[in-house]
Amino acid sequence: MWQFFHKLGSPKWFFGISTRFAPWFLTGGMLLLVTGAVWGLAFAPTDYLQGDSYRIIFIHVPTAMLAQSVYIMMASAGVVTLVWRMKLADVFVKAVAPVGLVITFLALFTGAVWGKPTWGTWWIWDARLTSMLILLFLYGGVIALDRAINDEKSAARAVAVLTLVGVVNIPIIKYSVEWWNTLHQPATFKLTEKPSMPAEMWVPLLLSVLGLYLIFGWLACVRMQTEILCREQRSRWVKEFVTTGRV
Amino acid sequence: MAFDSFSAFMAMEGHGPYVWSCYAMFFVLMMVMMVWSVRSRKAAIESCRRGYEFQAGKLHGDSIESSSEKSKVAYSAPSAAFERVDVSQD
Amino acid sequence: MHPIRKKRLTIVLFLLAGLSIAVALTTYALRQNINLFYDPSQISAGEAPVDVRIRAGGMVEQGSVVRDTESLKVEFRVTDFSHSVPVEYVGILPDLFAEGQGIVAMGRLNNQGRFVADQVLAKHDENYMPPEVADALEKASKSNGSATAGGAKPATY
Helix, strand or coil, X not given: CHHHHHHHCCHHHHHHHHHHHHHHHHHHHHHHHHHHHHHHHHHCCXXXXXXXXXXXXXXXXHHHHHHHHHHHHHHHHHHXXXXXXXXXXXXXXXXXXXXXXXXXXXXXXXXXXXXXHHXXXXXXXXXXXXXXXXXXXXXXXXXXXXXXXXXXXXXXXXXXXXXHHHCXXXXXXXXXXXXXXXXXXXXXXXXXCCCCCCHHHHHXXXXXXXXXXXXXXXXXXXXXXXXXXXXXXXXXXXXXXXXXXXX | CXXXXXXXXXXXXXXXXXXXXXXXXXXXXXXXXXXXXXHHHHHHHHHHHHHHHHHHHHHCHHHXXXXXXXXXXXXXXXXXXXXXXXXXXX | CCHHHHXXXXXXXXXXXXXXXXHHHHHHHCHHHHCCCECHHHHHCCCCCCCCEEEEEEEECCCCCEECCCCCEEEEEEECCCCEEEEEEECCCCCCCXXXXXXXXXXXXXXXXXXXXXXXXXXXXXXXXXXXXXXXXXXXXXXXXXXXXXXXCCCCC
């Protein structure tokens, strides 16, 4: 098991395998996401209470779920950076932090636009919305901290500590709707229960969630490759890849 | 289809502006991010290549000059700069 | 695992544990401020301050909505199915406002225990369904004589 783990830390190995898988992530992700969005927009039935404004759910829930998952992945990579000093973990954090920022912004934006017609307000300082805003700032903080420190190794460690400190926010986001009174409704998808909506609503939602996760996988591959190319410029295999196109 | 006509689909019972602005923002930002990521990967490969070519010009200044006409023009600037240093070292 | 890595991992885990405890205690101490609104039971028990801008939340009681014929004034009772509080509001209500629907109102509690709201927000739950299903559920619950109206369960308001 450790052998595989250390292999995972090899930038060359990752570069090769990600080149092979990335196109599948992209095609699968686009297919699922577009299917989910079109199904949700045009074919899913309207909601008895909210009418058609609820169709925002088909992008709000995927972005909100991914925003939290990306942070959890970043924090796990932070542990790997701190304990094993694995370069690839740090490459991952740097590559996906901007993606996390954009996705969190999208979750907040779609939530605000959905809130206006249903709740009657764009924004309210309830626990769920506030903790989600903190997540946005955490992503911004990770990016800023990384840019502020010139030395690669100390930047990696500082960023890893920040992601770990910020990860306490994730359970707060998740359980805010259960622990406190909030305007935001409880989760639509729970791991333990069946979804609180009929299949013609949750199937397109599930498709767009899976699609967005796959697209994130593709984005992570492409962006990590960029970071690896910049860092490993001097290694022989990068030179070989750049000149011959093969890994 | 949950809608009777295309105009009903666009209007979404009056919620159209909300729904469509969300989807527009989502797809525009996602596309921008995807295109930007692919471009910066290409730029990284390009900058690596330029680095190698620069190095090659520096290390084998003589051999490049004796090689094809095209590469001579392309790398004349770095090799020329190197030659000056080379002369001073002599 | 290498002993140095083991040591680093322990440090990281301790850091996380300590941080979680600190945050847990802080949020526990601040829970009253983190709660967005007071529910009717808290207001009836006198936990909510009088004449201070607060939020009150709950379900709009069935059959309690009285609309003024000449102005935008509305009076209704907000309930959590054990206590209820009278609310008055002048203004435009959100589309989702209806009897049996969850709301959060911003305003002041006056001396008579009435809540004078200046903003009313609608709260919905995580149950989404097509209108036909909602109708069918409502019919079923009516024929059963059950108190839950609108199809949705009353637990989340």
